[in-house]
Amino acid sequence: MNGPEEWDRRDPDDPHDPAAPNDRRDADDPHDPAARRAPKDPHDPGVPHGPGTGGASRSGGPPRIPSPRTAAEDDGPLPDATPPAAEPSPSEPPTPESEPEPEPSEPEAKPEPSAPEPATAPANAGSTPAPAPAPPPHRVLKSLLGAWALAACSAEETAAVEDHLTDCAPCADEALRLRDAVGLLHPADPLDLDPLLRSRVLEGCLGRRPARIPVPEWAAPYDAETAKLDALLSDMGEAEWQAPVRLRWFEDERAAERRTTVAGVIGHLMAVDGLVATALGLGDPLGAAAPHGPAGPDDRTEACWQAIADGRAPHATRMPWRDQSHTLIRTVSFAGHGVTELAVPYGGGARLPLRDAFLDRAFEFWVHAGDIAEAVDYPYEAPAAGHLHLMVDLAARLLPRALASRRRAGLAPPPQHLVEAGAPGRTLHLEVEGCGGGHWYIPLDSPGAVGTPDRTVAHIALDSMEFCQLAAGHVPPEETAAGQHGEPEAIRDVLFATASLSRL
């Protein structure tokens, strides 16, 4: 409906486009004599612009009178043979005619065809539909050429077009051209670029010309994961946005889940990213729907979903989310090192320094993108090893606090020894194998204590993917496939604490 407008607007945009000069004014080939006649001949509008097509609003040519739909006077063998109704119309009594003239560009096309009716009425008066056997007029056949080339007409129309081509050279030329063009149509390639290509390309560029304003290292995983999710979303159709998605996490010592849609997940991600955005002084993506006062990820997500359910906010879509993530990356690039320790409130008094908040967000993007990919049955790749390592490291660093809050909640026994802050204490050796893995020494007695190999009382070894699944709350701690050695109580505590890092 906005075809012509868009096209007109686009032309100046793209002078390289060889399509532009050819088609700027009209759909008709300028080499086609019949087409060049078109503006004068209302019976051969070339571009049909019936009611409601938007064709009437094209800006290029003089306003045309919509051609009558009845076939009566269209039956002439060639356009020339029909009385040129457009010419006389300006010479008709001007008042009824000139009134509707400016109208055709208005979107209300419905009343429009009836308005010029009086002018053409004399020609039409008393005319009845033509007898069936007559072939369709030239203008109709010409307008069918595209559909014909695509084999998208009825059998009768196909036959009529092909008959016509034997004695109309311009149409025959065009028909050949269009049929060749059909051969150029290819199914769109699946656009799933290798996600690792992005980092290779960007690294290559930055090796050739170093950035004056780099993306901070700690924001790189966020940059990569948002780009990867964006690539997944860009391939999805409207229906897939409403595909059901199951979000799982681990809360109150058991698995929890929530059902939403792909759009709901993007709303969730955007709402939680808003915590980081507002900490940086950027606008809140939830706008008026934002909860009053400090709110954590859960409250913000509920507020977002509620606003959408009530019709107070539109469904989350790709572009606003993507714009926000680009803005965040850009903002921290400019802020540089000054903001790495900026506290991002996560609700309930919990805070993360900005650099960790970006890692936490990157991890969540990966996990939820995986949920989306699973829902729409797309493959999805794990983060690059270096990024994965930073994410595992964040989880390992958060574990001592998670252990302490389990103790406070009475879910774990009190520490066996009191350890001074900064002193070595009982330690669990967390060995994460595979991509992004490494060794971490988790202090068990208090968040202030220092984990050390000498004081290791337990050892867990598991694959990095398994560890991330556990930390995402996708695998219950009891079922985690982990090699275990040492104090069972300590191992159980750490596995449960890891799962408790997950949230909606």
Added chain:
Amino acid sequence: MQQRLARGEAAALGELYDRFASLVHSLARRVLGSETAADRITREVFGYIWENPDSYDPKQGSLRSWVAQLAHRQSVHRLRQAGAASARDRGEDAPEPAELERQIRAASTAARADYIVTSMPAPLRAALELAYFQRRDYRQTAADLGVTEDEARRRLRLGLQLLSTAHNHQALPPARPAESPPSGPGPGRQP
């Protein structure tokens, strides 16, 4: 965007990639027919833009069309290089130069056609999509799009007319050295 690139903002480079990587990669893949070669063109094109952000002149067209043009040229340049190299290797067995030119033109036209399809107004693309890929006739296409049958016919015809201009695209005559990557080494340089 151009200013941000010129300023050396890595975040702008990332955004540029997010906007145009699939365009560059798919054009290159259409011309060169290989994933690996398309990866390489993608590296070269973005490397060139990042190193030469000032070579884009907004007066000459949109950023998108400029990026597409770089990708197209660079791909054809590589195709021609590969053709020349294989001609040297194969000596007598090498295909006729005319045959090589024909292949290059066909690949170039196919890439141009892809670009036209992705750049044409969405209503035209949607009509072609229904009629060609979904095998709908034009009446069904009209119903699916909620437009008149006249309009559906118009869109199909206009869409194909646009597409047919891919054949006129003679941007890369073999004899003109100016058609190799703009201003010197550019994307032609390979780390």
